[in-house]
Amino acid sequence: MTGLITQFGALGVFLLMVPESACVPVPSEVTLLFAGFAVDKGWMSLPLAVLAATGGNLAGSLLAYALGASRVLERVPALRAIVARWGRLIDRHGSRAVFIARLLPLARTFVSLPAGARRVPLLRFVALTTAGCAIWAVGFILAGMVAGGAWSAVGSVAGKVLLGAGLVVVAATVLKVRPEA
Numbered sequence: 725m726t727g728l729i730t731q732f733g734a735l736g737v738f739l740l741m742v743p744e745s746a747c748v749p750v751p752s753e754v755t756l757l758f759a760g761f762a763v764d765k766g767w768m769s770l771p772l773a774v775l776a777a778t779g780g781n782l783a784g785s786l787l788a789y790a791l792g793a794s795r796v797l798e799r800v801p802a803l804r805a806i807v808a809r810w811g812r813l814i815d816r817h818g819s820r821a822v823f824i825a826r827l828l829p830l831a832r833t834f835v836s837l838p839a840g841a842r843r844v845p846l847l848r849f850v851a852l853t854t855a856g857c858a859i860w861a862v863g864f865i866l867a868g869m870v871a872g873g874a875w876s877a878v879g880s881v882a883g884k885v886l887l888g889a890g891l892v893v894v895a896a897t898v899l900k901v902r903p904e905a
Contacts, residue, residue: 734776741780746787760868781857785836792840810838826856
């Protein structure tokens, strides 16, 4: 992952953030921490790193939104139940659930599916996603800038811990959800 950013700079950040928001569990935290390290080293500017990360998140989120809106997921019982459960959160809390989910690990990766399925208005979805993803990006990029030279230790430990935690949450969600009749 870090090699992509080292080689392509902000484009690498963008390319790594797209799958993270398109429901592929690529740990954005590691990508953004390394982007902060790159900013600290002068390889890219802070505004460019934030723009690339937010743009990548938005692109991936729009792909997942379209997938949720297509109703393809309804053919897979476990996914149908998960989307329905998360959709009820959107029904209960409105569009702000999209924004809040963008600030939470793992939830940020999958919230676009129920948002698309529940037909959250696209302009509102784009605005909330952009705002939440920008806040997320700024926080982790700044943390990466502070970590600076300690990147190798922070990156490897954070990546393993976050990926492990994400897999546990996904497994727990899938095992807990019962397909609706």
